[in-house]
Amino acid sequence: MNFFKYTFFFIFALFSGNQLFASEEVSVNETSTKEADTKKLVEIEAWPLLISGKDLSEDDYLGEVPRVLTVSRLSQPLSDTPSAVTIVDRATIRASGIVDLPEIFRLVPGMYVGVNAGYVHNTNHVISYHGMTSAYSGSMQVMINGRSVYTPLFGGVNWSELPIVLADIERIEVTRGPNAASYGANSYFGVINIITQNPSDAPNNSIIATHGNGRNEMFYRHADKVNDFTYRLSTGYRQDDGLDNRNDFKRTRLLNAQADYRINDKNSLELEFGLADGARGEGDINEDPFIFLPRTKQMNNHYQLIRWRHNINQESDFVLQAFHHYDRSDDQTTSVNLRPLLGIFGPFLLNDKITIKNEVITERFDIEAQHNLNITKKIRAVWGGSFRRDMMYAPFYLGTNKTDYFDLQRLFGHAEWQAHEKLVFNAGAMIEHNDFTGTDVSPRASVNFKLNPNHTIRLGASSALRTPNYVEEKFQRAIKVPTAVPVPNNTLLLQQDANKGNVRPEQIISREIGYLGNLGLLSIDTRLFYDTITDHIRFRDRNDFVAPPGFTLLDPDPSTPGVIEDINNGTNFGSAKVTGVEAQVKWLLMDNTNLLFNYAYIHVRGKENQLKKNFVNSAPRNTVSALLNHRFNQNWDASLAYYQTSEVTSLGDGDPVDLTRRCDLRVARKFNNGRWNGEVSGIVENLLNTRYEEFADYNTLKRRARINVSVEF
Amino acid sequence: MGILLGLLFHGFAHAYTGITIIMSASTPTNLEFVDHFKQELINEKQPNLKVKVINLEEVEKLVVAENSELVIALGVKALSLASKLSFTTPVLGVFTPLPAYNGLLASSGRTLGAFSAIVLDQPNARRLLLIKTILPEAKRVGVLMGPTSMHDADNLIEVAEKIDIVINQKNVYQESELIPKLSAILESSDALLALPDPFVYSRETAQSILLTSYRYQKPVFGYSQPYVQAGALAGVYTNTKQLAKQAAEIAIKSQLAIDGLPPPQAPKYFSVIINRQVGRSLKIQLSDEESIHKKMVEAEAKR
DSSP, X not given: OHHHHHHHHXXXXXXXXXHHHHHHHSOOOHHHHHHHHHHHHHHGGGHHHHHHSOOOXXXXXXXXXXXXXXXXXXXXXXXXXXXXXXXXXXXXXXHHTOSSGGGGGGGSTTEEEEEEEOSSSXXXXXXXXXXXXXXXXXXXXXXXXXXXXXXXXXXXXXXXXXXXOGGGEEEEEEEESOOHHHHOTTOSSEEEEEEEOOGGGSOSEEEEEEEETTEEEXXXXXXXXXXXXXXXXXXXXXXXXXXXXXXXXXXXXXXXXXXXXXXXXXXXXXXXXXXXXXXXXXXXXXXXXXXXXXEEEEEEEEEEEEEEEEEEETTEEEEEEEEEEEEEEEEEEEOOOOXXXXXXXXXXXXXXXXXXXXXXXXXXXXXXXXXXXXXXXXXXXXXXXXXXXXXXXXXXXXXXXXXXXXXXXXXXXXXXXXXXXXXXXXXXXXXXXXXXXXXXXXXXXXXXXXXXXXXXXXXXXXXXXXXOOHHHHTOOOEEEEEBSSOSSSSEEEEEOBOOXXXXXXXXXXXXXXXXXXXXXXXXXXXXXXXXXXXXXXXEXXXXXOOOOXXXXXXXXXXXXXXXXXXXXXXXXXXXXXXXXXXXXXXXXXXXXXXXXXXXXXXXEEEOOTTSSSOGGGSSOSEEEEEXXXXXXXXXXXXXXXXXXXXXXXXXXXXXXXXXXXXXXXXXXXXXXXXXXXXXXXXXXXXXXXXXXXXXXXXXXXXXXXXXXXXXXX | OHHHXXXXXXXXXXXXXXXXXXXXXXXXXXXXXXXXXXXXXXHTTOTTSEEEEEEGGGGGGOOOOTTTEEEEEESHHHHHHHTTSOTTSOEEEEEEOHHHHHHHHHXXXXXXXXXXXXXXXXXXXXXHHHHHHHOTTXXXXXXXXXXXXXXXXXXXXXXXHHTTOEEEEEEOOSXXXXXXXXXXXXXXXXXXXXXXXXXXXXXXXXXXXXXXHHHTTOOEEESSHHHHXXXXXXXXXXXXXXXXXHHHHHHHHHSSOTTOSOOOBOOSSOEEEEOHHHHHHTTOOOOOHHHHHHHHXXXXXXX
């Protein structure tokens, strides 16, 4: 009842107010003032209720409001950015119907995505941009809310181990091209920054479940606000059976949380943590029938992040961020009986079988300070520094029981100068010092000509360095088989990696001409690029390896006696030129129909005939991807995705694979019943059931279907 | 017109010689008002109008010479107190939102000629004019209304129609509805117009509203200077000096007027504030505040 009284009063009070208000602006007339006068007598009774509510006072107009869109939160509009940037938003992720996060990068022009159920610590998607595709190349910076998630082990990302739910993602910003000046280490071919949903935007409660071929998962998300503290929690379980012909299943339990705490108008804290654990299928009979047999390994990881945002004044912000990440996997494998396999050595073995323990622990500590400021009305800058320590414990890989440390310090600065309303200059540089390669500088510069608000031309040049990762610099992987008597030594040694170290950083210099246009309902982002890569790091067989005292070196290939092949050594070898064109088109075909179309032509040139695999074929020459979405009505919508990749021969673990074509269909229906709303969708991946391989000849893909249900309440 | 009103309101003759300003608190803004107000009287050569200033905390000192003094109340609390003065004492509220004024008018039983205000609320026409000036292409303007502002909807829609703007309105009844409804509005609007309502727009909700709008890349038009500084694109507001000038004009004009105070009015003078950084990030070309203001004044004059 009170509510009605209250509302009743308000209606009258405001109604009369409007009359009065109007009277000033138009003219006072007798009736309106009379009306107001009589009404107020009736309303007096309701008065006590009014003051008990949230009343409007002068404070609402004059009082301070915490500054939200401060310098550090405002991004450059795409027409001002120094590089090509693709933004994949929540709606696109939804429409694509993908279930595995890395799949979304198929919608980024120039990017190659290959499903790979590989075999060394790495049942994973392979992602590359402009070539040099390898299961181990860490040529991209990948971040989640500014936290670097690539593993120091091989520089890539163990995508399935990230404690993140697809529904947590608000948008993904992909910088196409090197951008070390802004994003630091590993921002070599590109930068992927995954931005999660702000806790205050997440629904109070939601459940998301997927069931389908080889896939079952269920997640629960909860978000709430307690005074100045807003938080979101996501948790769930994912069961992924992987490819039919591979032992690559993944069972993952995960939890992540994100919270914002507003200390006062000038200061806020952002907190994040997450953890994941589970079992992973490893090993395949077809690859290695003797030692790395099918088995299950356990993995677990967790991270914590704290970020302090301090608004110094209207023109500047200070951000201090620290995070820690821990990752462990415990792989143990027992071989078959080796006696019959080792020929003359067989009878002397101490045991029939050997057991390899491959426990890997990586840990990362990172602290970064950043100052964003407007130097003048036209010049905006950001500068800062960071310190990182990566720790690596991997006795089997590194050939030592000691923990290895990798320290990295960096200083960076970037400025944007709006010289004229039609001209924007960007320049920046990063100085990095690390334990592997010493001190390096990565500069960049660009100029954007804004012909008019709808047409921008960008000229840019950027340089970046890629520090070798552990696989390339420090791996000393070897299989040791003890013998009962010296033959002539006590242990047989099958050496797989014997890195000499001192690998120089690989360098890329990228030049581009870009064009951004808005032509009514069509927007286009295209660029021509010319990249030169020098000191390319890759594995070369080492033939000067001498077994340490006490070991007898085994030759894995007895057909060439006296020559020991297949001992990897990370080496700077070769240079390449990568040229091409890429384009992204967004087209609003009709009110309810959107088309996203991507195309890339990539031509890698280089000389290195001595190597088994030439990086000239490490990028597909032509890639096409498209996503068509149509909304039939408020409830129904459907989307059709198309992906085409020309033949490619990837490096590191890759094999020649043919042209692939894939078509996905998603049909969804929304439900809304006051208290809760939800969506049911059906997805068919590879609709036409074309059999094809990705990355390597053993990754065979075929049709998969699933149903997804999400409910918010 | 004046005569008519005068007759209606019992024909008071407010020939006052002094002014008492009651401040809700001695905040910098209120003190600034007092200074500007005094200066305006000097500028207008009104040495006879003596100004006394009193803080709400020292209310016991309040002695108002009935019928010979004008009371100017700064802030809602001061106006609430002033509304309890003798009905014949003319009271002018400043720094008062319209709903608060209306509430006090109703509760005190006072009559219009002796109880007026320069409200803080900018006229809807001016709010929309700002949007039209900055975004001439804007067709749909989203508004998120709470219990206080939703009753202003009819007027807003009516004013918007005249300049070819469609108001895309959603009412918020519960806190939890805020962001979902905001998102729905942002999806189908060219801009969001924030209207004063503590249930919707407050210090607590500023972050989520501004961040969400930014994520949708939609500009927010704020209703106050601080809201624009927090992250809205632009807003119209009236500064203390402008309010003081308008108050002084009323004080001088009504000094000897037989019809008492004019009816409550919207701020006559106003300023434009823009957030250039937000504009740039949203790719919205903004001319400077003065020229936007000038265009608006010209447009208002034409109407």
